[in-house]
Amino acid sequence: MANQNATHGESHVAHHFVDSEQQLDSSKLGMWLFLVTEVLFFGGLFVAYIVYRAWNPELFYMSAKELSTTLGAINTVVLIGSSLTIALAVRAAQLNQRALLSRYLIVTILLACVFLVIKYFEYTSKFAVGILPGEFYTYEGIDHPGAPIFFSIYYMMTGLHGLHVIIGIGLMVYLVVKARAGTYTAAYYTPVEVTALYWHLVDLIWIFLFPLLYLIE
Amino acid sequence: MAAASKDLKIREFPVEENPTEHYLNAGKGLKSWLFTVDHKRIGLMYLASIILFFFVGGMLALALRIELWEPARTFMDADTYNRVFTLHGAIMVFLFIIPSIPAALGNFFLPMMLGAKDVAFPRLNLLSFWIYSIGALFTLYSIAYGGVDTGWTFYTPYSTSTGTAVISMTLGVFIMGFSSILTGINFIVTIHKMRAPGQTWGKLPLFLWSLYATSIIQVLATPNLAITFLLLILESTLGVGIFDPALGGDPVLYQHFFWFYSHPAVYIMIVPAFGIISEVISTFSKKTIFGYWLIALSSLAIAFIGFLVWGHHMFVSGQSELSTVIFSFLTFFVGIPTGIKILNWIATMYKGSIDLKTPMIYALMFLFLFSIGGFTGIMLGALSVNVHLHDTYYVVAHFHYVMMGGTVFAFLAGIHYWWPKMTGKMYNELWAKIASVILFIGFNVTFLPQFVMGSQGMPRRYYSYIEQFQTLHQTSTVGSWILGVGFIIVGIYLAISLFSKNNRASSNPWGARALEWMTTSPPAHHNFNHTPVVLHNPYDFHKPISEFRLGIDGSDGHHSSEDVSTPKEVGDKV
Amino acid sequence: MSGHHIISLKYLLGAATALVVLTIITVGASFIEIPRPFDLIVALSLAFGKATVVAAIFMGLIWDKKINTMALLFSLLFFIIMIGITLLDTLYRDVPFWIYS
Ligand code: HEM
Ligand SMILES: [Cu+2]
Numbered sequence: 001m002a003n004q005n006a007t008h009g010e011s012h013v014a015h016h017f018v019d020s021e022q023q024l025d026s027s028k029l030g031m032w033l034f035l036v037t038e039v040l041f042f043g044g045l046f047v048a049y050i051v052y053r054a055w056n057p058e059l060f061y062m063s064a065k066e067l068s069t070t071l072g073a074i075n076t077v078v079l080i081g082s083s084l085t086i087a088l089a090v091r092a093a094q095l096n097q098r099a100l101l102s103r104y105l106i107v108t109i110l111l112a113c114v115f116l117v118i119k120y121f122e123y124t125s126k127f128a129v130g131i132l133p134g135e136f137y138t139y140e141g142i143d144h145p146g147a148p149i150f151f152s153i154y155y156m157m158t159g160l161h162g163l164h165v166i167i168g169i170g171l172m173v174y175l176v177v178k179a180r181a182g183t184y185t186a187a188y189y190t191p192v193e194v195t196a197l198y199w200h201l202v203d204l205i206w207i208f209l210f211p212l213l214y215l216i217e
Numbered sequence: 218m219a220a221a222s223k224d225l226k227i228r229e230f231p232v233e234e235n236p237t238e239h240y241l242n243a244g245k246g247l248k249s250w251l252f253t254v255d256h257k258r259i260g261l262m263y264l265a266s267i268i269l270f271f272f273v274g275g276m277l278a279l280a281l282r283i284e285l286w287e288p289a290r291t292f293m294d295a296d297t298y299n300r301v302f303t304l305h306g307a308i309m310v311f312l313f314i315i316p317s318i319p320a321a322l323g324n325f326f327l328p329m330m331l332g333a334k335d336v337a338f339p340r341l342n343l344l345s346f347w348i349y350s351i352g353a354l355f356t357l358y359s360i361a362y363g364g365v366d367t368g369w370t371f372y373t374p375y376s377t378s379t380g381t382a383v384i385s386m387t388l389g390v391f392i393m394g395f396s397s398i399l400t401g402i403n404f405i406v407t408i409h410k411m412r413a414p415g416q417t418w419g420k421l422p423l424f425l426w427s428l429y430a431t432s433i434i435q436v437l438a439t440p441n442l443a444i445t446f447l448l449l450i451l452e453s454t455l456g457v458g459i460f461d462p463a464l465g466g467d468p469v470l471y472q473h474f475f476w477f478y479s480h481p482a483v484y485i486m487i488v489p490a491f492g493i494i495s496e497v498i499s500t501f502s503k504k505t506i507f508g509y510w511l512i513a514l515s516s517l518a519i520a521f522i523g524f525l526v527w528g529h530h531m532f533v534s535g536q537s538e539l540s541t542v543i544f545s546f547l548t549f550f551v552g553i554p555t556g557i558k559i560l561n562w563i564a565t566m567y568k569g570s571i572d573l574k575t576p577m578i579y580a581l582m583f584l585f586l587f588s589i590g591g592f593t594g595i596m597l598g599a600l601s602v603n604v605h606l607h608d609t610y611y612v613v614a615h616f617h618y619v620m621m622g623g624t625v626f627a628f629l630a631g632i633h634y635w636w637p638k639m640t641g642k643m644y645n646e647l648w649a650k651i652a653s654v655i656l657f658i659g660f661n662v663t664f665l666p667q668f669v670m671g672s673q674g675m676p677r678r679y680y681s682y683i684e685q686f687q688t689l690h691q692t693s694t695v696g697s698w699i700l701g702v703g704f705i706i707v708g709i710y711l712a713i714s715l716f717s718k719n720n721r722a723s724s725n726p727w728g729a730r731a732l733e734w735m736t737t738s739p740p741a742h743h744n745f746n747h748t749p750v751v752l753h754n755p756y757d758f759h760k761p762i763s764e765f766r767l768g769i770d771g772s773d774g775h776h777s778s779e780d781v782s783t784p785k786e787v788g789d790k791v
Numbered sequence: 792m793s794g795h796h797i798i799s800l801k802y803l804l805g806a807a808t809a810l811v812v813l814t815i816i817t818v819g820a821s822f823i824e825i826p827r828p829f830d831l832i833v834a835l836s837l838a839f840g841k842a843t844v845v846a847a848i849f850m851g852l853i854w855d856k857k858i859n860t861m862a863l864l865f866s867l868l869f870f871i872i873m874i875g876i877t878l879l880d881t882l883y884r885d886v887p888f889w890i891y892s
Contacts, residue, residue, distance in 0.1 A: 039866035044444030135456030152457035211834035538888035
């Protein structure tokens with residue numbers, strides 16, 4: 001809208017809000033509601049997981065042995081670290097430390113990339129032996145007819161999660177550009193805050209994926 | 218902030234009639250519409266789109282009814298028939314009825330009823346419209362590609378093995394789901410954060426309570442639809458096998474996934490309709506709504522219970538006996554909050570001064586038709602009865618009584634109620650009444666026989682039938698023509714009203730009390746030229762209308778979080 | 792106001808440490824032979840513990856408006872409804888209901 005900022009001294013407050021307080025509160029609630037939809041979106045896959053695990057407990061114990069606990073654990077720590085750095089980024093924005101803000105964001109992006117690289121090596125080593133999703137599955141090391149289903153679930157859950165990581169990286173790159181331009185101040189850092197919320201959720205989901213997929217011994 | 222309230226001045230803002238500047242002429246040209254962030258314009262664009270799809274879906278329905286004129290083939294073969302009923306169902310459900318009331322009327326009136334200038338996230342609102350349009354394009358593509366023949370439910374394993382355009386169709390619905398989610402999030406945040414000063418939860422118009430409940434369902438249920446269709450798409454492209462018995466999967470699990478969304482979705486369709494009925498009945502009875510909190514909270518109760526009953530669509534699908542019994546038991550509970558609403562509406566009318574204007578006529582028709590739809594739903598929820606009636610025309614009649622007799626009639630009530638506010642023009646009351654009666658007759662002639670056929674065993678989704686049913690089928694087909702005529706009349710007089718000269722509507726033609734009537738018709742670009750202040754319940758018809766037109770003196774239309782003075786203080790200042 | 796709470800470094804670093812420790816315990820526990828249902832229960836309890844730390848501190852729910860916490864809890868509730876009722880079917884497929892038998 002053309003006159004978006006016309007009536008305000010505080011230029012970042014959109015015309016239909018009273019003040020930045022109302023704007024930040026609204027954006028946060030909006031983001032939380034979005035996270036609710038994310039939880040339920042992943043929830044569908046968790047339902048599939050639970051139903052099939054309850055049907056074939058053996059299958060899950062046998063198949064999970066193929067996944068590398070070490071890599072999974074490293075990735076867990078990497079994501080925890082990235083959650084910390086983005087929380088620090090929000091703090092930096094609140095304290096008006098602009099240089100620190102973009103530095104923390106960049107570290108977060110790097111950690112996210114580390115996560116993806118590790119995931120990439122995990123995937124390719126699986127592909128190499130014929131562990132592919134669905135009807136492309138050719139691996140013969142697991143003596144259970146349901147093995148393709150386990151790995152389909154594995155690929156869908158981690159794939160969807162990986163997609164969220166990539167989206168998160170995109171959002172953070174945007175934040176870095178904006179932060180460099182000096183958009184975010186102690187008075188206005190809503191995008192940083194809501195992106196951080198999103199990123200923590202990505203971490204949260206991994207916290208559940210890790211024991212459910214990797215740690216069934 | 219309490220300190221500021223001392224010098225807060227509140228005064229009455231009388232409404233200017235026949236404004237020269239309003240949201241419709243605030244910008245010109247196609248671009249000013251397609252890229253607007255004004256919730257009113259977005260609402261109208263939604264309105265135009267859903268009317269378009271209602272028309273397309275309606276034509277398909279007429280074709281289906283004509284095919285059923287003869288027991289054997291009339292003019293299309295079985296395969297075409299399958300595609301036509303699938304398209305009819307999918308278009309009506311996903312493109313018309315789900316966005317209908319919330320996205321069109323809700324978008325337009327939600328901020329106005331809150332006294333806000335816009336929804337909380339105007340650009341997200343526009344994005345949601347665009348996402349809807351992109352989803353619709355996918356649907357159109359699927360039609361061009363040869364259609365889909367699975368029924369709107371896309372049951373596996375048929376949907377993953379039929380050669381038709383299931384993937385693009387479900388992808389379209391998947392995309393439209395995001396539009397629905399964004400609208401839901403936007404509405405919830407707006408209702409929480411942008412109410413006018415003084416508008417407590419207890420003074421929220423009931424239409425907004427119903428939109429609030431609807432939005433909660435949209436936010437909680439739609440993600441599940443997304444994941445369902447994602448799984449379906451991966452199933453047909455990668456063969457992941459979750460739903461395919463040939464690969465060790467379970468087709469009944471698909472039905473759980475699907476109905477976990479789609480049963481709550483029927484409340485996405487009907488709960489906003491309840492909201493319109495509450496507004497209309499109170500306004501045209503000139504009486505405070507009976508049982509405000511019961512109506513408000515029963516919407517939330519319906520939203521919640523609606524999540525517990527999805528398995529009543531799966532009684533004969535092979536789910537466990539334990540779950541059939543539990544689902545049947547839980548299904549009956551939906552009837553309680555619904556019944557509460559109906560009783561409260563009737564109690565509202567009791568001893569009111571009822572004014573039988575067109576919106577009220579539609580509301581009364583709604584009460585009648587929706588009650589039939591609801592009661593037959595309860596019948597279907599009874600386990601043993603369902604075994605006989607499942608997949609028959611009885612089910613078809615049931616859901617048309619609730620979806621068309623309920624939602625569409627309430628939608629018509631809403632359109633006629635708010636038409637003068639949206640367009641600034643008044644339609645021809647006589648023709649509107651005539652059309653409503655034609656629609657009512659047409660509707661019952663079409664769908665009452667289907668209850669009879671269904672209970673006698675006529676299965677749904679067949680293009681042929683045994684001769685015994687011919688009279689009933691033909692009656693139903695004739696009814697569909699009457700319905701068609703009714704809708705044509707509605708379209709004509711509404712269009713004429715737009716272009717006539719001497720029918721400018723006043724700002725509050727019905728003498729209603731809610732905030733949207735306290736501004737000009739059509740509304741100003743930013744809805745109000747002051748920050749409205751709310752003192753009374755929107756149904757307090759016994760209080761003078763001047764006390765509903767209050768606003769903060771000297772404000773430029775922005776909200777203020779200052780405390781509102783008591784009526785007594787206001788009395789001094791007004 | 793609550794919307795602008797600045798989380799102290801002590802909390803942030805404490806949360807991160809707690810998360811890493813809990814991860815180590817989770818991995819460690821998976822190497823111990825715990826009998827069948829309990830291995831899952833242990834793993835999930837630890838995961839819930841970690842999730843609580845992330846939500847409460849990193850996401851700032853402790854200091855935030857209660858409605859945001861409610862939103863998160865609602866998503867959990869509805870997930871539980873979905874899986875709970877679905878399991879009533881999938882786990883009892885071949886069990887005749889007592890009224891019928
Ligand atoms: C009083 C509340 C209601 C109850 C107890 C109820 C119950 C049922 C039951 C048991 C069925 C399954 C019939 C079968 O396939 O065997 C059904 C089908 C259906 N209902 Fe309702 N219903 C209610 C309200 C509604 C409302 C308000 C709507 C929509 C606005 C609706 C839309 C539908 C649809 C679309 C179907 C058919 C789905 C399909 O198989 O294609 N119902 N209902
Ligand atoms: Cu249902």
